[in-house]
Amino acid sequence: MKIVVDANVPAAEACFGTLGEVVRVPGREIDAATVLDADALVVRSITRVDAAMIEEVKRSGSPLRFIGTCTIGTDHMDEQALADHGIAFASAPGCNAEAVVDYVLASLATLAERQDFRLAERRVGIVGVGNVGGRLLGRLTAMGIECLACDPPRVEAESIEEERTGPEGLAGFHDLDTLIDECDVLCLHTPLVSEGPHATHHLLDARRIAALAPGMVLLNAGRGDCVDGRALRQRLAGQGDITAVLDVWEHEPAIDAALADLAGIATPHVAGYSLDGKLRGTHQIYRALAHHAGLPARLTINDLAPPPPVARLVLDGGLSSEEALRLCMRVVHDPRRDHDSLHREARRLGMAKGFDGCRTHYPLRREFASLELSLREGALGLAPLLTGAGFRVATD
Ligand SMILES: NC(=O)c1ccc[n+]([C@@H]2O[C@H](COP(=O)([O-])OP(=O)(O)OC[C@H]3O[C@@H](n4cnc5c(N)ncnc54)[C@H](O)[C@@H]3O)[C@@H](O)[C@H]2O)c1
Numbered sequence: 110m111k112i113v114v115d116a117n118v119p120a121a122e123a124c125f126g127t128l129g130e131v132v133r134v135p136g137r138e139i140d141a142a143t144v145l146d147a148d149a150l151v152v153r154s155i156t157r158v159d160a161a162m163i164e165e166v167k168r169s170g171s172p173l174r175f176i177g178t179c180t181i182g183t184d185h186m187d188e189q190a191l192a193d194h195g196i197a198f199a200s201a202p203g204c205n206a207e208a209v210v211d212y213v214l215a216s217l218a219t220l221a222e223r224q225d226f227r228l229a230e231r232r233v234g235i236v237g238v239g240n241v242g243g244r245l246l247g248r249l250t251a252m253g254i255e256c257l258a259c260d261p262p263r264v265e266a267e268s269i270e271e272e273r274t275g276p277e278g279l280a281g282f283h284d285l286d287t288l289i290d291e292c293d294v295l296c297l298h299t300p301l302v303s304e305g306p307h308a309t310h311h312l313l314d315a316r317r318i319a320a321l322a323p324g325m326v327l328l329n330a331g332r333g334d335c336v337d338g339r340a341l342r343q344r345l346a347g348q349g350d351i352t353a354v355l356d357v358w359e360h361e362p363a364i365d366a367a368l369a370d371l372a373g374i375a376t377p378h379v380a381g382y383s384l385d386g387k388l389r390g391t392h393q394i395y396r397a398l399a400h401h402a403g404l405p406a407r408l409t410i411n412d413l414a415p416p417p418p419v420a421r422l423v424l425d426g427g428l429s430s431e432e433a434l435r436l437c438m439r440v441v442h443d444p445r446r447d448h449d450s451l452h453r454e455a456r457r458l459g460m461a462k463g464f465d466g467c468r469t470h471y472p473l474r475r476e477f478a479s480l481e482l483s484l485r486e487g488a489l490g491l492a493p494l495l496t497g498a499g500f501r502v503a504t505d
């Protein structure tokens with residue numbers, strides 16, 4: 110079996126090499142011609158697999174029968190065209206959700222320090238309460254931070270279910286305009302949905318961007334097209350009274366440089382770029398391809414991940430809860446580094462090349478859960494906050 114794999118998929122040889130011959134191709138270069146004699150294709154989000162590509166592949170008589178994307182998002186795939194041509198499809202739901210939550214918490218902790226506010230006193234609105242938003246809700250709530258949730262498709266689906274099973278799980282869900290009115294921080298974790306009753310293209314449109322109260326933080330780690338970037342740029346340039354944290358952008362990789370300059374934190378679509386998250390994505394697609402091909406998938410995720418560079422940190426007393434949180438987060442992940450790299454590489458290479466370069470050469474990053482915190486007596490009071498934030502805490 111010949112398997113074409115995006116060059117930015119880690120552990121590709123270790124996993125897919127047990128199933129067939131692996132050929133690595135940079136994601137932006139993968140097209141119909143690349144996969145003419147391939148049996149399987151493994152991509153990430155930068156490869157557009159649309160109807161035209163699938164039709165060209167099939168017209169050429171290619172043996173291609175399986176396409177997997179090692180990502181959560183699937184808006185780069187035309188799933189209907191794949192089904193129409195009998196090509197099996199798999200994605201990697203939830204694979205990097207923990208990494209995105211780490212990114213959100215570390216970004217908010219950075220803004221709290223920069224703007225001198227206490228995160229615990231902020232109310233956070235979460236739009237899209239799936240794998241990412243749901244985990245974010247869980248961690249923020251465990252940290253004692255008040256949250257409001259918005260997920261109309263889920264409410265609709267669960268309401269139908271509720272008629273059969275009784276009311277549960279719907280409390281605390283509100284509409285988007287309520288979150289805009291009542292929250293200090295708005296976090297977008299929606300997929301890009303182009304049509305239908307719950308379309309998300311420009312979900313944050315000019316009207317909603319104008320309605321954000323001065324002082325609000327808008328964070329987008331879903332998809333760039335969920336926010337009207339032009340309207341956001343105008344609001345930031347004109348009034349400059351809100352803060353934007355942007356990891357995803359319209360027109361990646363040639364993103365709006367002026368918007369990137371105005372954002373408090375601007376990162377090149379790397380919120381989910383922990384090694385753990387990428388390896389989970391590879392492993393999920395490896396299992397799906399093995400299943401499709403009727404082959405055994407013997408590797409476990411534990412076979413793939415190396416030990417973390419910092420495994421354990423001992424905390425004594427003397428730090429405030431905010432200081433301790435920031436310190437522990439930054440040992441694992443600091444979004445300021447990614448913000449600086451994006452600006453530096455964009456100046457050096459131009460935006461599109463700089464953006465892609467930061468992603469291709471992304472430094473090693475692990476997840477909060479890879480760090481064990483050992484709390485000495487004076488720091489024991491920090492345990493609930495640090496556990497809630499996602500660290501492993503030992504109190505012996
Ligand atoms: N920045 C990154 O690195 C990164 C990493 C992972 C995922 N993502 C993006 O984040 C998205 C969400 O990831 P996930 O794993 O939570 O997906 P998911 O499918 O588990 O959850 C998405 C949630 O959004 C809800 N939703 C859909 N339309 C909505 C609307 N109009 N308003 C409010 N909620 C709506 C869905 O009902 C669902 O509960 C992905 O589709 C992907 O595009 C980005």
Ligand SMILES: O=C(O)[C@H](O)[C@H](O)COP(=O)(O)O
Binds near residue numbers: 117153181379
């Ligand atoms: O959808 C996802 O999983 C994320 O957006 C993912 O981090 C995208 O990374 P890429 O596929 O572009 O490398």
